[in-house]
Amino acid sequence: MNELAQDLNRQIQQENSHIYELLSELGKKLYFPKGILTQTAEAKQKAYRYNATIGIATEQDQPMFIPLIQETLANYDPKDLYPYAPPAGKPELRRLWREKMLNESPSLKDKSFSNPIVTSALTHGLSIVADLFVDKNDSLVLPDKLWGNYNLIFGVRRGAKIVTFPFFTEDGTFNTIGMKEALLSQKDYGKAVLLLNFPNNPTGYTPTEPEATEIVAALKEVAQQGMNLAVVTDDAYFGLFYENSIKESLFAQIADLHPRILAIKIDGATKEDYLWGFRVGFITYACGYPAVLDALEKKTLGIIRGTISSASHPAQTFVLNALLSTEYQTQKQEKFKILKKRALKVKQILDLGDYRAAWDYYPFNSGYFMCLKLKGVRAETLRLHLLDHYGVGVIALGESDVRVAFSCVEEQELKHLFDLIYQGVQDLLART
Numbered sequence: 001m002n003e004l005a006q007d008l009n010r011q012i013q014q015e016n017s018h019i020y021e022l023l024s025e026l027g028k029k030l031y032f033p034k035g036i037l038t039q040t041a042e043a044k045q046k047a048y049r050y051n052a053t054i055g056i057a058t059e060q061d062q063p064m065f066i067p068l069i070q071e072t073l074a075n076y077d078p079k080d081l082y083p084y085a086p087p088a089g090k091p092e093l094r095r096l097w098r099e100k101m102l103n104e105s106p107s108l109k110d111k112s113f114s115n116p117i118v119t120s121a122l123t124h125g126l127s128i129v130a131d132l133f134v135d136k137n138d139s140l141v142l143p144d145k146l147w148g149n150y151n152l153i154f155g156v157r158r159g160a161k162i163v164t165f166p167f168f169t170e171d172g173t174f175n176t177i178g179m180k181e182a183l184l185s186q187k188d189y190g191k192a193v194l195l196l197n198f199p200n201n202p203t204g205y206t207p208t209e210p211e212a213t214e215i216v217a218a219l220k221e222v223a224q225q226g227m228n229l230a231v232v233t234d235d236a237y238f239g240l241f242y243e244n245s246i247k248e249s250l251f252a253q254i255a256d257l258h259p260r261i262l263a264i265k266i267d268g269a270t271k272e273d274y275l276w277g278f279r280v281g282f283i284t285y286a287c288g289y290p291a292v293l294d295a296l297e298k299k300t301l302g303i304i305r306g307t308i309s310s311a312s313h314p315a316q317t318f319v320l321n322a323l324l325s326t327e328y329q330t331q332k333q334e335k336f337k338i339l340k341k342r343a344l345k346v347k348q349i350l351d352l353g354d355y356r357a358a359w360d361y362y363p364f365n366s367g368y369f370m371c372l373k374l375k376g377v378r379a380e381t382l383r384l385h386l387l388d389h390y391g392v393g394v395i396a397l398g399e400s401d402v403r404v405a406f407s408c409v410e411e412q413e414l415k416h417l418f419d420l421i422y423q424g425v426q427d428l429l430a431r432t
């Protein structure tokens with residue numbers, strides 16, 4: 001059991017053992033991780049200069065937003081705000097999100113996939129996947145560069161056995177062979193849930209076309225060997241593709257791939273529409289069997305009814321209104337351009353070669369983030385040093401990786417940010 005959970009249990013036990021005895025197995029295992037949120041909280045206090053920790057986007061010291069949403073907040077009809085939304089979400093919103101998916105991933109045309117069901121954003125969608133497909137000790141296979149919350153959602157809450165494989169090959173491409181081997185290592189169990197997140201948090205990487213083709217072929221081969229796979233695409237940062245990567249969701253290629261494969265798309269307005277606090281996401285299933293899709297949709301409604309009952313109605317109305325607006329694409333494109341310019345700027349700065357002694361960087365081409373691989377200093381030591389001496393907040397991941405959210409730093413400030421990180425590394429190296 002996690003040490004933090006043990007501490008909490010001891011705390012309850014010492015005060016009142018009766019209440020400890022009331023806890024369920026899950027209740028005993030639960031804790032609040034000291035992960036990104038703790039590091040972000042520290043940065044909020046100390047990173048007076050640059051706070052590159054948070055998973056949102058900012059502009060002129062404010063959260064980034066699409067003006068049409070902000071401008072219309074006072075104009076809604078009460079009927080679109082106050083009543084309960086249906087458990088599956090507002091029908092018009094579901095229809096438009098499906099249409100949006102088809103426009104953005106045209107390979108979905110002629111594939112059999114469900115209507116998107118509204119969730120209380122992506123974390124909730126992922127927890128529905130965990131509830132529906134993961135029993136204790138079932139395998140969750142995923143690359144080793146990952147969003148830490150998967151551990152709570154799948155590991156702590158549902159008891160999944162988490163099997164990781166190295167995200168990148170030596171050449172800096174997606175490690176399809178590692179993925180296939182990791183899946184096949186679970187073959188004796190007959191099934192696995194595979195979780196793929198592109199654009200990736202934390203690396204900012206999305207596979208290229210040839211890599212995507214290899215991934216899809218590998219999944220088919222694993223299924224042909226008799227394994228049942230639920231393949232989840234976490235498309236949180238969908239659409240933020242800046243370079244030579246695929247521009248469609250992998251979900252489109254995995255839908256209908258093989259009778260043993262169920263494709264599940266988790267996406268939503270959180271990151272791609274800059275609506276982090278609104279909590280609107282979607283879960284969509286694809287396989288070649290419409291009756292299965294219908295049954296899965298009903299089971300999903302059962303979970304929603306039995307947990308949150310229905311997602312926020314006002315938030316759904318705001319997203320729906322945005323999707324209906326003629327300004328939506330243009331305004332979204334504006335924000336896309338800002339983030340793309342920042343990503344390209346980061347690459348340009350790093351490619352000058354000035355920091356070569358301090359770190360390498362992992363390949364990135366999309367999303368909100370990029371990751372440095374430090375040389376000779378520990379990531380956590382550097383994070384604390386940068387906070388204490390330079391007012392700079394970054395996220396430390398494992399021994400040597402540092403995640404930088406360029407989504408939160410203006411383009412003209414990026415050079416200074418990396419100069420300060422570099423200076424931090426130099427300070428630490430001088431001490432050793």
Ligand SMILES: Cc1ncc(COP(=O)(O)O)c(C=O)c1O
Nearest residue numbers: 055121122123147197201236270
């Ligand atoms: C990869 C990934 N998936 C899912 C989420 C959760 O998104 P939401 O806020 O919609 O629950 C995040 C948030 O940081 C994320 O980075």
